[in-house]
Amino acid sequence: MESQPTAKALHNRINTDISQLLQRFENIMATATVENPSYTATAVETYQLDVESTALIRAAEDILALTRTMKETWLFGKLDTLGEDDRDIQRREKLEKDVLAVQNAIEEGGLLKVSPEK
Known part of the structure; x- marks a missing residue:
């Protein structure tokens, strides 16, 4: 059986997931604002946008998984967040x-x- 996460581990995971989400969004915005008329550059930017949007979706899924873990931990009473x-x-x-x-x-x-x- 998997051990229950501690409050500190959950805080670290929250910070990591949020920073990933923000980084992916910033990367998408930076790529979208570049203006280059070359077909090659456009193809590369399109591919980069595809990769970054997939990573953004993955970061959002990680946050959803984290909220589920937190709900389960609170429901079963193994998380002492107040102390x-x-x-x-x-x-x-x-x-x-x-x-x-x-x-x-x-x-x-x-x-x-x-x-x-x-």
Whole structure:
């Protein structure tokens, strides 16, 4: 079974895929703006546009595959993108103490005193 990707690996893949997509688009735009009346140059540019457009489509497919991987990873709970810093840990511990205090007060009957019905 394939191991789950880490958040850092996914970020690296996002950056790589985006840079590939942008590079291919820039290459297409650069090739399309060249004006050369020669048939040979036109044929070469046509071939280059074909290659770059195919690579652009491949880069877009890679991004789609990445989004699918990210969805699967999030759905199955193996990706920790949020993490906990010291502030989150302290807040969680304080919340747990408060919950225990309320629970103890309820169990001892000190928090809720039920008045008898008349």
